[in-house]
Amino acid sequence: MNIQNKIVVVLGAGESGVGAAILAKVKGANVFVSDFGSIKDSFQGELNEHQLDWEQRTHSMDRILEADLVIKSPGIPQKAPVMKAIREKGIKVISEIEFAGYFTTAKKVCITGSNGKTTTTMLIHHMLKKAGLKVGLAGNVGYSFAKQVALEDNEIYVLELSSFQLDDMEDFKAEIAILTNITPDHLDRYEYNMQLYVNSKFRILNNQTAGDYFIYNADDKTILAELEKRSISAQKLPFSLTQEFEQGAYTANKQLIINFNNQFTMSIHELALKGKHNTQNSLASGLAGRILDIRKDIVRESLSDFVNVEHRLEFVAKVCGIEFINDSKATNINSTWFALESMEQPTIWIVGGVDKGNDYSELVELVKEKVKAIICLGKDNQKIIDTFSGHVETIVEAGSAMEAVAYGYRLAKKDETVLLSPACASFDLFENYEDRGNQFKEAVRSL
Structure with missing residues (x-):
């Protein structure tokens, strides 16, 4: 151009x-x-x-x-x-991503999905840095892709791409495309039509050829149904927690197995990130590493010493035996589902904000099992109250992070958890999810 x-x-x-x-x-x-x-x-x-x-x-x-x-x-x-x-x-x-793509010959590893994309992006970036490559981190995380193309000389970029960014792409191409999962999110931007949102995510495959790679979650029914309808030019590499592949990645007998470019295995107990969804993120990252011919010992080390991103199931403090966890980055139902699923103690759940067409009923069974009280943190909490009344004994409303934390401290007992996992955007009371998470952490530290 x-x-x-x-x-x-x-x-x-x-x-x-x-x-x-x-x-x-x-x-x-x-x-x-x-x-x-x-x-x-x-x-x-x-x-x-x-x-x-x-x-x-x-x-x-x-x-x-x-x-x-x-x-x-x-x-x-x-x-x-x-x-x-x-x-x-x-x-x-x-878009800025499309624009920057015209001016770089560096390889691009691009990650999208409703959940797990930031963790997977950061994990791959961590791996490539450890391998000594000149690597840029951009898209939804890190610094502007265009600015790095203008001022730096990177040989590879790891880009986290949202559906909004993908919507603005025409000529851009990912040499390695990763799709972590697809669940209803941002449906307000897609006329409440799930197919439009799915189409948007699949734009990550635009312009790929037979020399490129598509890494995808084979446990995701929406992705599998969409693959039936499309012919994909790139080499397909699935990952799964339940199925085994000759070419792909999976878990079996508590082992993480990557079948590409020679077999690689490690115990899932060695993984830095706990929980099923994080095992999936590790499988996708390991596959990307092996496509790029990163040495096995570097892949193993990276998957075992990675420290997760801020505001994603982040331990804040233990106060009088009560654990406070900041998952402010959970801006949709699926993210919050993962957070609640990984809770091992009775939980006081802080939820709410700007609703993006959420169906809270998907969480009811999990909430009945895990949650002892709900604190609504948003301007309009009626939908949350209507869904969970009768399932949870105590539901209260808070108008600030400080008030929500004070309620949490009052409602929780020793060996219980106060979890901020809003399942909503933050723009009603906060600048963004980072601001929400930071205010939550400040409030916890002032207890």
Whole structure:
């Protein structure tokens, strides 16, 4: 893609937007950055450092509609008025990931799925760093892909891709694509139509050829049903907790077995991450490592010494024998299902926020088994109250993390757990899930 002297407009000045603007400038474009909200001070500093032209709290439509190319942040919905105007003018719109992909020859390992994608992404990145490769971490985690392409020289990138990012992809290609699972999530963005969401996830296979790889969860019925309908060009490598494969990865007799590029085995007791879903993440990561010819001892070491990401089943503290766990990153029902399933003590569950079309009934049996009290942490908790009334004796509402933690401390006894696993987005009371998790941790530490 030649953008020399072309007008490139970047919409949204968060991590991805600022990175895209820097890359566009490096490649010789005339760049204008427009954000309808406020731009964080740190991002303003970066834009100024790279002598980029920018505006905030407005969209100057006359300037935006002069663009030869628009790079859109994934958070901006297609229905936004600015997007409507750009479409009517027929201007090409791409994502930061798509844009960066045009300017790198590095290999790309791309991970998507409703759950487990961040853990799998971080685990693979950890493995490749340990192997001594020059590796970038980007997408939904790490730093902007475009910025790294502009300013660094990496031989491989590990990218976590959300369905929103995949929706904006046309020419981008993953040399290794990983699909961890598909469960209903973000259905509000997909007209409450599960097939549209599934299609979005399968876009990770776009442009793959016979020389590329597709690693997928063979225990996921939705993925298997979709594979029946499609012809896949890439080499398929399944992973499973129950089935064995000549080419793929699985568990048998408490062993993790990877059948690719010579067989690799290790005891599942050696894995750093506990729980069935994390065994699946380890299987997918191990497969990616062996495709990339990472030495077996490095694969083994990486899977056994990895430290999980913040806000994902993160132990915060033990106060008077009560354990506090921060799983703020659980923004959908499936994530919370995994969290509750891994609880071994009676649990006080903090849940709620912005509902994305959740069906809480899927959790009822697990809640009856594991949960002794529910603390609702959101502005509108009626759906949660209606679902679990009669199944859980105590349901209370809290308007802040501090209040939720105080309730948890009061309701829990020694050798019980207070779990923040909201199953919802956080935007009603918090900036994002990190802010929610950090406020929770602060409140616990102030007990």
